[in-house]
Amino acid sequence: MSDEQFTTIAARHIEDFGKHLRQQGYAEGTIKHYGHSCRHFVTWLDQHDIPLDAVDEELIERFAVHSCACPGYFVQKARRNAQYLASIRRFVRHLAAIGAIPEMVCGKQGDDRLHPFRDWLSRHRGASERTILGHLHMVTKLLPQLGDDPACYDAALINRVILQNLESASRVSVQQMCGSLRMYLRYLAASGTCSPALVGAVPRIPRWRLATLPRYILSDDVERVIASCDPATPRGLRDRAILLLLARLALRGGDVANLHLEDIDWDNGLIRVAGKTKHAVALPLPQDAGDALLAYIERARPIVTSTKVFIRSIAPFVPFASSSPISIIVRDALQRAGVDNANLRGAYLLRHSAATHMLRSGATLDAVGAVLRHRSPETTAIYAKVDTTMLAHVVQPWIGGASC
Incomplete structure (x- = not known):
């Protein structure tokens, strides 16, 4: 195949790839970024006389570290960054899907x-x-x-x-x-x-139980964080529902990311979560969290085949792969609300805050442990350290008669 023929075929594949992304709802700026990455990749293949059907993970790794004078191609420590390479791999998967290259070369297999x-x-x-x-x-x-x-x-x-x-x-x-x-x-x-x-x-690294205080923010700050979401946008509706589930039910980020439509019992006002175990428990769904959840599902959730409740708000419209995006949503909401007095800025901050508020409102440790779904009372005991009113009644006077 001549260089001109290779360039023509590669350009057609890149154009088809752009149409494919556009059909999936990708923004034009994102499609443009994919186009730059793909053209850079096929140009490198052409310079080294490598046919498209020879592309495999080893070649992608070679491309990742090749010496290139092209400006603006996201080089970090002599290697293209992960996002740039992800664009290339997505293009390769597209070529495999349309039969341009063998299916077996697409993607990296585990050990x-x-x-x-x-x-x-x-x-x-x-x-x-x-x-x-x-x-x-x-x-x-x-x-x-x-x-x-x-x-x-x-x-x-x-x-x-x-x-x-x-x-x-x-x-x-x-x-x-x-x-x-x-x-x-x-x-x-x-x-x-x-x-x-x-x-x-294998040595055991020391980790002293109850050695730290749970990090939390006050109830007023929690409400400001929830109110920072814009309910006029699809992303705002989604983020508000997520924040309310975290704040009202003290859920973990993984509980929210793995929530399915069938886990919501609308008739009885319950929501089923499994947490770190495979044993699901039903929790009461508060009115405001239920209203926010329903508003998101009816007005903002993309139409996808997945039964997971929370979906990315921009293309590709896929469920969250882990709890990391949930923590990012909390972090962004804290920044919008101007809450900067917390060292912990992920999903666990709202979980700790909910538990602390329950305890200070008069709930027992057993009740807090039931909501948090702790298997051991010792795990819940750490929250007793933040109830200063209760501790003031049991603290012993300083034996020296004066403070240090």
């Missing part, structure tokens, strides 16, 4: 060695999809250091791998890494490929 680990986590540990993805992500990073043969693992290797990752990780990241590594070793021990004693070789 085959971890597929049984995923199944084990789901079947034998009852882990949620989010927890499974977190373990898989962490173990994938550690596998090159651990090696391919679990029979060769020993305590010295485990210790060496952990030390290699300490310098570039925070305390929370190290806790997650050790937890995922411990879980992977349990799986290997259960399958008989390594010694069960290795599980004890």
Whole structure:
């Protein structure tokens, strides 16, 4: 194929891709961005005499780090950023969907060695999809250091791998890494490929229970955050419904992101959520939260095949993949409302605020724990530390007779 023929075919594919995006409701600015990315990619393919049907993940990675003098192509540390590469991969998936390239080359497959680990986590540990993805992500990073043969693992290797990752990780990241590594070793021990004693070789990072105060904002600030949403726009209707569910029912971000239409019992005013477990519970749906939810579903929710309640307000109109967008919605609402006195700026801030307000209004710890769906009373006990009125009655006088 001549260079002119390649350019003509590639331009036609890019034009068809733009039409496809336009049909899905993408903004013209977004389509223009996709066009720039795709033209850059096919130009690079043409310069290296690479046909379209040879595109695979390895080629996309080569493109990501190639030396390029073109201005404005989102280079970070000698590599195209994730959003830029996501545009390229979406274009490649489109080419595969229309039969321009083989389906098998489109997308990056996970490590085959971890597929049984995923199944084990789901079947034998009852882990949620989010927890499974977190373990898989962490173990994938550690596998090159651990090696391919679990029979060769020993305590010295485990210790060496952990030390290699300490310098570039925070305390929370190290806790997650050790937890995922411990879980992977349990799986290997259960399958008989390594010694069960290795599980004890993974150190436990200190994490003192009840050592911190729950972060919260006052009720007036919560109402300002909710009122910051513009109900005249589809996004405002959606965000207001989300914020009310978080503030009134103390839901987690994952509860909201995974809420389905069939989980809402309109006749009885109930809403079913599963939380971190697979056991769903029914919670009463407050009037204002129910009204906001109904307004969003009837007037602003895009018509999609998914049964999830909350959908992206701009194309692509797909459900939230995780709880991260819920936290971003809370963060943006805090900024609009001018609430800047909270260190925690995600979905958990409204959950903590709801629990704190309940306790200060006279609710018992048992009642707060029931709403928060805590399995252990010890988990709820941390909220007793923010009830200053109650603590004032039980505090002991300073034994020295004077303050420090």
